[in-house]
Amino acid sequence: MALDELYREVILDHYRNPRNRQPLGAPGAHADGHNPLCGDEISLDILVVDDTVTEVSIVGRGCSISQSSASMMSEAIKGKTRAEIAELTGRFKAMMDIDTEGDAGLDPDRPGSVLGDLEALQGVRKFPVRIKCANLAWTTLEEALGEAK
């Protein structure tokens, strides 16, 4: 197992300098995520205006994978519509799915362009016990989007 495929620089950067930690400007939808096995925690607030996520606030505690995934997700979803986010979530989860062949989660035409930094998390798939960590923010996001209805 190649550890340097897991602990990419971008991941460590997001882990140490998580983005979008500031509280929302206006009350939005909230969801908490937590992984009882390892204690990773995520608290997510989003503001949805006309079907578009206009603001994201995300804070948490946990391992580099869960926290960097949360930070990168917060950047990736800002300004996106629900439909775009659903697509993004689908791609991310496919990227994390051990059963997906090759890079099926990634955009075949312009690799790297859809998930952006998030693609750095590809390596997690080789470490099955850590997939849950990477997915935590995304599962929490689905809950928050449900709240925002």
Add this chain to the structure above:
Amino acid sequence: MTNLSHLRRDFPILRREVEGHPVIFLDSAASAQKPIPVLDAMDRFYRSQYANVHRGAYRLSQEATELYEDARRRVARFINAGSPDEIIFTKGTTTALNGLSSSWGYDHLEAGDRIVLSMMEHHANVVPWQLVAKRTGAELVYVPLTTGYDIDLDALRSTIDSRVKIVSLTGMSNVLGTIPPMQQISDIVRAQSEAVLIVDGAQLVPHVEVDVQTLGADFLAFSAHKMLGPTGIGVLWGKPELLEEMEPWEGGGEMISTVDLYESTWAPVPQKFEAGTPPIAEAIGLAAAVHYLEEIGMNAIRSHDLDLTEYALHRLGEVPDLVQYGPTDIKSRGGVVSFTLGDVHPHDIATILDSRGISVRAGHHCAKPLMADLGVTATARASFHVYNGRDDVDALIEGLHEARSLFGLSEG
């Protein structure tokens, strides 16, 4: 220095490789590996001796019953119980503590009574007491730890009074390795209350010679799987007069004397507490594990643990950014070391070590109250048993240096 490295060949799993590395198993506090004599005893039983116990009038059942009761005698001798009847086979420590809380606890607690625990208990010695506290209106009181990570005896003295009916404490912390001074604790409990003293021996019994005549406890619970034995079986030892008085917490076959439509009477202790078909092969495996430990000698195991722990603490002390959690006095701790490493999360530490074939535990170790008390959400933990050596500690240290470098922590 006690060298037990010749024992490694008794553990077939240690010949396995993970990702091209030999297995370096440093998670025995979660569950220990099994030596060939344990595997063989269980295999032999299933292949050539198997039948249910206490039931058949036929030869096989009679033999199985003898093996099962032999196991009880062996365990009784191992902890120096007064009689094999003081040994109740349960599914494990968790089941034993739940049995105690729901039977002894429920029958002896009233609103306003107190149950005293320490801040370093495993959830198995916390949640059962929360359940019975809720049902009875009793109150839980936690004794704090000293800055040296041991039970604060002054705080204990000021906590124990006539309201306290149950004191339930770990014999050895699965996170800190602390082995609290149980006889002293027992003296305090006896002098200041009528409470029963329960010892969670899940970590203690596999590593330290325990003599229930001098331990100072009324009940002792432990699990076979942490003492080189199989899963699915553990032991509740109790003082005979208390076991006599205690009601069963489960009903069914094997535990009755007479059964009428609306009422039944109980079989004598210990059958009273062993409803249903017991874990027979597991009892036989446990007996083989006890025999194996006795052959090595619990004193040799203790000095091996101390040697490894001292070495590990020394080597860990050389790793920059590493913080250890546990007593500095080596004599009051067992073979468990918990630590954090800068901002490298314990899970990341575990993943990095795993890629070198090293198994350590990362997380809250089923001791969330303690984690909160320590001000951390998780630690990494390495723990030892007879098959570990200084070379395993060296491999751990190398892995930690790799973790530091992957996370870009600077030297010195």
